Amino acid sequence: MKKAVCLMLVLTLLISLSGCHGTRGLKAFEIPEVFDTSRAYEITFWAKNDTNVVQADIYRQTIRDFQALYPNITVNMRLYTDYSRIYNDVITNIATNTTPNVCITYPDHIATYLTGVNTVVPLDQLLVDQSYGLGGREVRFESPTREEIVPQFLEECSFAGHYYALPFMRSTESCYINKTYVEKLGYEVPEVLTWDFVWEVSEAATAKNADGTFQVNGQKVMIPFIYKSTDNMMIQQLHQLGAGYSTGAGEVRLFNDTTKELLYTVAEHVKSGAFSTFKISSYPANFLNAGQCIFAVDSTAGATWMGSHAPLLDISKEQLVEFETAVRPVPQFDPANPSMISQGPSVCVFNKEDPQEVLASWLFTQYLLSNDVQIAYSCTEGYVPVTTKAQQDPAYQDYLSREGEDEEEHYSVKLQAVKLLLSHLDDTFVTPVFNGSASVRSASGQLIEETVKAVRRKQPVNEQSIQELYGKMRSLYRLDQVGGNLGEKAELGALPATSVVLLATLGLCWIGIGAYSATEWYKKKNGQDRK
Amino acid sequence: MKKILAFVLVLAMVLAFAGCSSSKAMSHADFVAAEMDSQVTVETYVQATQSWWDNKITVYAQSEDGAYFLYEMACPEADASKLVPGTKIRVTGTKGEWAGEVEIMDATFEILKGSFIAEPVDVTALLGTDELIAHQNEKVIFKGLTVSKVEYKNGEPGDDIYVSFTYGDGTYDFCVERYLTGPETEVYAAVGELQPGDVVDVEGFLYWYEGVNTHITAVTKA
Incomplete structure (x- = not known):
């Protein structure tokens, strides 16, 4: 009986300890001498x-x-x-x-x-x-x-x-501009673009001839404003307006009224055909170089694809249109205090x-x-x-x-x-980094992508649809579960029942081992005393 | 009274069932005619898939009357292995266009009974004509193309291979799409060994990227 109890206790202990396998990970790195x-x-x-x-x-x-x-x-x-x-x-x-x-x-x-x-x-x-x-x-x-x-x-x-x-x-990102078309539309490219300017010129560029071609380029295709990374578009707009995005502690503040207003603006210009995105329409550079786009926002690291004489091309030379390219920072709400993302x-x-x-x-x-x-x-x-x-x-x-x-x-x-x-x-910024910050970034862009899709699919974009969109994004990117400072202890709440049972079993095992050892010691001692 | 009540109940039941049934599948001609960004439902057959990733899978599908490119269709990992060539699926999504490629995006699917594997159609004579796009996404074969350039996307094997062919007066850029036929496949190795001047028959899916950009699935020296 004693042997059976002993075996059971050792077995339980081993099983309990084996449950801890895999949680230790690697030993922290120490620099060799x-x-x-x-x-x-x-x-x-x-x-x-x-x-x-x-x-x-x-x-x-x-x-x-x-x-x-x-x-x-x-x-x-x-x-x-x-x-x-x-x-x-x-x-x-x-x-x-x-x-x-x-x-x-x-x-x-x-x-x-x-x-x-x-x-x-x-x-x-x-x-x-x-x-x-x-x-x-x-x-x-x-x-x-x-x-x-x-x-x-x-x-x-x-x-x-x-x-x-x-x-x-x-x-960072920059706006690559078909300066020739901007001037053809009666505007001058300013040193710092504003969002109002870009939207106004983009709307003007949607005017068509009687035969359905666009007045500005004489082609059947014209998407005046195309944004490559809508994540960055939303992040930079919110930053420029001083609106909520996320905090360093991992609190998600993306789903606010400013975001909603920005989405309404996006919807308005998608409806008129003035705006689209890379995910919906393809690379801004391809449209820009074919004379089918006026404002193409992409990374500065994509500059070699931009312009009539770009060294890298994704369209055939026959599709290229000759124009003068201007390079400017991304559009701003406050041109006196420009801000742009560092990436x-x-x-x-x-x-x-x-x-x-x-x-x-x-x-x-x-x-x-x-x-x-x-x-x-x-x-x-x-x-x-x-x-x-x-x-x-x-x-x-x-x-x-x-x-x-x-x-x-x-x-x-x-x-x-x-x-x-x-x-x-000195005008660049980055967003807070925490476990889940990559998801908040993705959600910010997806809000724009979903809004663009909704308009194109003739679905409403209103208070109700945006609140539904917020809920969908929270769920899709699990934004209710992100946050918490990395490397700091977080309040994790009550232990799950299974953990409580496991810990209680462990405790009982140790009590059992202790009791058994004490009994053995006592018996041995008494036996010795009787000798 | 009982009869009226029974009639009303039966009618309600019929209407309810009608409401529950999923939208009717359209023909390929209906799909072509459908407006961009409208919801579409088609019944079609898997011909090949790109590698599953992030709960999405991209499918080359074809029916007797036409083909479809199902871009990043929602698909749990467990279901990806069920989408073998020939599998019949019912797909609901939105018709979209990206760089000239007409596709079904944001799609969901269910597997149906039935099987069909398309035979490649010879469209060599249509190269350089406006008629070629009518075969978009179909399994096709081009015969007697001359290799003019072979380039690995990153300068070494591992990623896509870009291949240019000449036929008549035209030059055409095709692609070995890594997520369809990766470095471990026969076609990847065969294309990697092609030399300018080689004359070959090329089989693949008639994908579009700023013009015809066939995703190559087989290549044989003519």
Whole structure:
């Protein structure tokens, strides 16, 4: 009987403990004192490019150059052209601990990766490590110091009290304008666009001839205003108006009256045919270059696709229309105080069991910020290097000074887009990062997409439909469940009944073990006493 | 009185059932005639699917009278494996157009009994003509095209392959769509090995992106 009880107790204990398996995750990363170069490391790098083969080539060259400096590190790259696919694959791989070592990503996405235990390496100590940190004495290349990273770009990678990424490239959005058509309609392109101006000109451009063609271009197709990222459209409008979006603590404030008014405006201009979106109609660049769009808002990192002489094209040359392209910041509500989003890829390091492997990953990550990589990659598109070291490099300054010299590397529209961001660095902002902030971003754009669809499908857009839309978005993106500061203890409410039962069983087991041991001890002691 | 009451009840029941029944499936001709952004319902047969992702699946579907591109149709992961070639489905969604491709978007589906696999139709003679678009999304074959350029989207195998062909005076850009026929497939390898000047027969779905942009499913040297 005793044996049976004992066995049962041990078994219960084992089962109870096995329930805890998997919750511990990886051990927190600690910087090794010395990087062991006698060993070989193979690391994976998941990168993103903008369907731009030159960017892919620069990544490959970067890897070759890095491997020449560190022959014991092999970098295997996997290329993506879509951030959301990287995000999805990382999430899938966290469960099996098969994340990449280094990954191009957005801070919003990292916030979700952090739900795994010690999944992403905090970089605070690595940034300042004297041996292997930024500008460290043991680093085999000229890396920037922490002070040489543009402060606001670095701050964008700080959340939950730690730096979880390094900025890699920065961009913003700009409005690419068919200046020729704006002037044909009797307007002048102002230095800073206002929303009122863009809507007014867009409405004017919807006028048709008797044969159904549009007066401004003589074609059957004209969508005067197309926005690529409606997430950004809503976020920037709300920011410009000082309206609610979300708080740093993860409180979702997107579903407010200002948002509703903005959606009404969108609906009004969809109805007249003045506005559409990328998801509904296709790439703004294709319409702009075919003379079928007047205001195309897209990333500065998409500048090489914009304009009659764009080096990258997705339409046939026969479809191209000759026009003058103007580049301006995104439309504003208060042109005296412009504000625009800061975006662009960041890079994070995933934790692994072997700290030496993580250190190898960190060295590669740091290499991505070296001047050669920063300047080469930023010149592929309307990106800005994230270090002052690269921005002030004579080679980069020379690049900037040669705007319009050719229609490839020095393509005028691209360089105008770069200079737009450089001259508005202090006008940029980012949205708060928390677990679920990626969902709030998606919902903000989806509000516009759903409104556009509703109008096109001849459905009403009114108080009732918008309240229903708010409910649908909350449910679809589970926005009632997001929030909470990362890394801080949250109030989780009462324990579920199953947990209570499990804990009670555990307690009973320990009481049973204790009672059994005490009884045995007592019997033994009495027996000894009787001897 | 009893008879009247019974009649009224039967009538109410019939009307109720009529109200419950789902909207009638339209023919392909009705679909073509339907206004853009209007709700459409079709009964059709799966010919191929792109890889399932995020509770959505993109389907190449075809019936005896025409074909459909079902873009990101709502589909739980468990149902994705049921959409094998030949499967009959009833699809309700909205007719849309994206870069010239007419599609059904925001769609839902139910599986029905029945099976049909389309044979590729030879549309070589229609290349460069306005008649080609009438076959949009169908399983087609082009015979005797000359390869002019083969490019991997990212400069190396892994993503889409862009292939340009010449036929007569025209050049046409086709694509090996990674999510339809990925790097592990025969066609991906075969297209990767094509050289400019090769003359080939190309089979695929007549997708549209700013003009004809067939998604290649098979290629054989002529």
